[in-house]
Structure formats: C-alpha cells, structure tokens
Amino acid sequence: MRPIAADDLPCALVEVDADGRIQDANDLFVSWTGLSMAELQGRAFSSLRTSIPTVDARADGLIRLAHVDGSSRAVIVGRRETGAGELLTLVDATERAEHEQEMARSHALEERTRNRLELIIDSSIAFSAATNEQSLADILATTVAKAYQAEQSAVFLIDESGTFAQASGSNPLRSVEQTGSLVTQASQLRRVVALSGAAAADEIAPVLGQAMRDAGVHAVLVAPIQHDDVLFGLFAAFFLHPRQFDSEAAPLADALAGQAAQTITTLRLQRQLEHAAMHDETTGLPNRRRLETQLVEYQSSTSTLVATLFIDLDGFKRVNDALGHHTGDLLLREVGLRLQAAVRQEDLVARYGGDEFVVVCEVPEVAAAEDVADRIRHSIEQPFQDIPEGFPISASIGMSIARTQDPAWNPDRLIREADHAMYSAKNAGGNRVVGAPVA
Incomplete structure (x- = not known):
C-alpha cells in the first residue's frame, strides 16, 4: 500500500526526502504536473516550482507549479517534517494568485501614473520658461x-x-524622403501614432516601414502639436530596441503635445503684441516708440556719422481730404515700401506719425547722407498707381547728422533738428532736402 493514499482530499500531497526529492504523491498532485508517478519519483520538487512576484511580502508560501504542457498552477505550500524528510500540502491558489497579480499590476500602473503625472507637471513648468x-x-x-x-x-x-x-532633437531616419513620409502621414492622421515594428509601419506607408528597417528603428511614437485645429508641428520618439506601448502612451503624448501647443500659442501671441506695440499698423514699419529705442543703439555704432532724415509728404492732406482715408492709407503703405527700397536693409525706416517718416542710416561722410536723401526724394515724387493725376506727391526732407563718438549724443536732439530742417524745406516750397549742421 502506498504511504499516501488520500486521493479523495481537495489538496495535493507530496512526500520528499531530506534532499527535497519526491518519494510519493497523491493522484491530484500527479494530475497537476502531467507526469506519471514513475517520472516524479526521485525528481527534485524545486524543479517543478516557480516563484510568483507578490505585493505582499508575507505570502512566501505562494508558488507556481509547472505542468509538462507549459502551463502552471498557483498553489500554497504547507510543510510538515517527517522522520525521512517533509510532507508537503499544496492547496490550489489560482484566485489568490490572480488577485496578487492584479494587485501587482495595479501597483505598477499607479506608480507609472504617478511618475507620468509628475512628468507632465515638470514639463509644464519647463515649457513656461x-x-x-x-x-x-x-x-x-x-x-x-x-x-x-x-x-x-x-x-x-x-x-x-x-x-x-526639424527644430530640435535627433532623427535616425536616413533621408529627407523617409522623414517626409513620417511627418506627412502623422500630420494627416492628426492623432498619436504608435508603431511597434516595421510591419506596423508598412500598413501606414511602405516607405515608412522601410525607413525604420534601414535605420534600425524598432518602434516609433509620433504626436501632432496642435491647438484648436491649428497644427504647429509634431514630435517623434524613436526606439532602437523592441518596444510595446501601453494604454497610457497615447494620453501622455497628447498631454505633452497639448502643453507644447498652448505654449506656442502664447509665445506667438506675445510676439504679435510686442510687434504691435513697436510697429505702425498701417505701414508695418517701426513706430515712433521703436524708433526712439533703436536710435539709442546707434550710439555704439562703429561708423563715424549717423544721419537722421525727417520726411514729410507734400500733398498728402489733399489726397486724404479728396480721395478718402482708405486711399491715404494705401499711399502711406506705398511710401513705406519706396523708403525701404531706397536704403540698405540694415538702415532704419520708421513712421513717425501722420504723413511723417524717419530714416536713420550710418554714413562715412555727409555727402553720402545727402545722396540717400536725394534718392528718397526722387523715389517719392514718382507717380503712385492708386493716385490719379492732379494729386502730385513729393517729400520735404530735413537732415541732421551726428558723430557717434560725441559724448553729448542725444536721439531727441537728432530728431528735433531733422524736424526743424524739414520745416525749412517745406517753407521753401517743398520737394527738397535741407540739412542741419553736423552736431
């Protein structure tokens, strides 16, 4: 008769010797392993078990018993010493193991969620800077x-x-065509795209799958940066190792992209407000405030002289009164363009107010400033497309010149002297240049 004959018990029984090798077992244990009793005898019990990671560190009796078909069963093991070894009692703990695993998954998810929440908060602070x-x-x-x-x-x-x-970061894709395929496909989808493996990329675009193979990229995550249906760009994460994405990958990408889009919106609004504060709405030129700010910067110029030209349009009031303010605005815009075309790109052209403009330029000598003023005067007296014949437009130009190394440099004085010279030009009949003495 076998030492263990309790086959009607709801638990598995195993007798092991002092070395932990199986000597006998009941039928339930035999069925749980899929081995015959002859195959089990003399086999180390430890070869049939696998530990189960658990949240509860006290659950050290919970193991997983292997079956020959590759499956396993969670069991709780009780031990009682016998004269020749131990008698092991194994109770099915499938429900407990599933609970433990669920607890472990929940704990891991909670930890990931906490880490990602901290990341979102940290990124929000970083973006604001x-x-x-x-x-x-x-x-x-x-x-x-x-x-x-x-x-x-x-x-x-x-x-x-x-x-x-590409504005920042590094891109492993090897050609412009491959990168273009990635950004085009992602921008058209307008959602987070997570691709695990080149085969997944093939389903979107074969060229994208090939790009991943060529670059040794195993996975890609791409997210559009958009706000209120306005697309600003996208970001991409490239993985040079196999990577599967969990259910939180896309929401995290959405959160980061959303924060970035909000920041871009704010930055562009600030830039627009700053531009509006420093530029004339009608002509788009720097306004009086910007002019006064930039004039101070000329004090550190390496040039010997800085010329300030104060320009007033002869005949503008008649255009405004007879043809309306809309035509007058068109005229002012065209004058702004002509002034910019008549000087160098680095020279300053500003609208001072009304029909008055100011040009500031660095010159090597007074004659060069006079040449600029004459070029501007000739440009302004040419016919304007939107102004009918009978409404001639010309320019009265006052010029002041200052030495950049003069300790008494004063932007207000430069404009005032140029303004006074302009009135002298206007009182003399207009369409002429009058220069103030070199300061």
Whole structure:
C-alpha cells in the first residue's frame, strides 16, 4: 500500500526526502504536473516550482507549479517534517494568485501614473520658461526622450512656408524622403501614432516601414502639436530596441503635445503684441516708440556719422481730404515700401506719425547722407498707381547728422533738428532736402 493514499482530499500531497526529492504523491498532485508517478519519483520538487512576484511580502508560501504542457498552477505550500524528510500540502491558489497579480499590476500602473503625472507637471513648468519656439522645441525633445526612455527624439515645426522643418532633437531616419513620409502621414492622421515594428509601419506607408528597417528603428511614437485645429508641428520618439506601448502612451503624448501647443500659442501671441506695440499698423514699419529705442543703439555704432532724415509728404492732406482715408492709407503703405527700397536693409525706416517718416542710416561722410536723401526724394515724387493725376506727391526732407563718438549724443536732439530742417524745406516750397549742421 502506498504511504499516501488520500486521493479523495481537495489538496495535493507530496512526500520528499531530506534532499527535497519526491518519494510519493497523491493522484491530484500527479494530475497537476502531467507526469506519471514513475517520472516524479526521485525528481527534485524545486524543479517543478516557480516563484510568483507578490505585493505582499508575507505570502512566501505562494508558488507556481509547472505542468509538462507549459502551463502552471498557483498553489500554497504547507510543510510538515517527517522522520525521512517533509510532507508537503499544496492547496490550489489560482484566485489568490490572480488577485496578487492584479494587485501587482495595479501597483505598477499607479506608480507609472504617478511618475507620468509628475512628468507632465515638470514639463509644464519647463515649457513656461521657454522664451521662444526654439527653446520650447529643445525642452520638448528632451522631455519626450525622457518620458518614453527613447534613444532619440525630434521636434518638427511648420515654418513660414508651410513645410515641416526639424527644430530640435535627433532623427535616425536616413533621408529627407523617409522623414517626409513620417511627418506627412502623422500630420494627416492628426492623432498619436504608435508603431511597434516595421510591419506596423508598412500598413501606414511602405516607405515608412522601410525607413525604420534601414535605420534600425524598432518602434516609433509620433504626436501632432496642435491647438484648436491649428497644427504647429509634431514630435517623434524613436526606439532602437523592441518596444510595446501601453494604454497610457497615447494620453501622455497628447498631454505633452497639448502643453507644447498652448505654449506656442502664447509665445506667438506675445510676439504679435510686442510687434504691435513697436510697429505702425498701417505701414508695418517701426513706430515712433521703436524708433526712439533703436536710435539709442546707434550710439555704439562703429561708423563715424549717423544721419537722421525727417520726411514729410507734400500733398498728402489733399489726397486724404479728396480721395478718402482708405486711399491715404494705401499711399502711406506705398511710401513705406519706396523708403525701404531706397536704403540698405540694415538702415532704419520708421513712421513717425501722420504723413511723417524717419530714416536713420550710418554714413562715412555727409555727402553720402545727402545722396540717400536725394534718392528718397526722387523715389517719392514718382507717380503712385492708386493716385490719379492732379494729386502730385513729393517729400520735404530735413537732415541732421551726428558723430557717434560725441559724448553729448542725444536721439531727441537728432530728431528735433531733422524736424526743424524739414520745416525749412517745406517753407521753401517743398520737394527738397535741407540739412542741419553736423552736431
């Protein structure tokens, strides 16, 4: 008769010797392993078990018993010493193991959620410190790589021509065509795209799948940077190792992209407000405030002389009164363009107010300033397309010149002297240049 004959018990029984080798077992244990009793005898019990990671450190009696078909069963093991070894009692603990695993998954999810929430908060603080779109792109590229533990990440922003340009980060794709395929597909989908393996990329675009194979990229995550249906660009995380994405990957990408989009919106609004504060609405030229600010900067110029030309339009009031303010605004815009075309790109052209403009330029000698003034006067007296015959327009120009090394340099005095010279030109009949003495 076998030492263990309790086959009607709801638990498995195993007798092991002092070395932990199986000597006998009941039928339930035999069925749980899928081995015959002859195969079990003399086999180390430890070869049939696998530990189960658990949240509760006290659950050290919970193991997983292997079956020959590759499956396993969670059991709780009780031990009682016998004269020759131990008698092991194994109770099915499938429900408990599932609970423990669920607890472990829940704990891991909670930890990931906490870490990602901290990341979102930290990124929000970092984004708020960005002073321009370039610094924002740098912060975003670093944040994305850290958030997803990606080997490489890149940020692509839409430039003024409406095309994507890499603003920050590194891009492992080897050609412009391959990168273009990625950004085009992602921007068209307008949602987070997570691709695990080149085969997944093939389903979107074969060229994209090939790009991943060529670059040794195993996975890609791409998110559009958009706000109120306005697309600013996208970011991409590149993985040079196999990577599967969990259910939180896309929401995290959405959160980061959303924060970046909000920051870009704020930066552009600030830039617009700053531009509006320093530029004339009608002509787009720097306004009086910007003029006074930039005039101070000329004090550190390496040139010997700085010329200030104060320009007043002869005949403008008649155009405004007879043809209306809309035509007058068109005239002012065209005058602004002609002034810019008549001087160098680095020279300052500003609208002072009404029909008055100011040009500031560095010159090597007084004659050069006079040449600029004459060029402007001849440009203004040419016919204007939107102004009918009988409404001639010309310019009265006052000029003041200052030495940049003069300790008494005063921007207000330069404009005032040029203004007084302009009135002298106007009182003399207009359409002429009058210069003030060199300061």
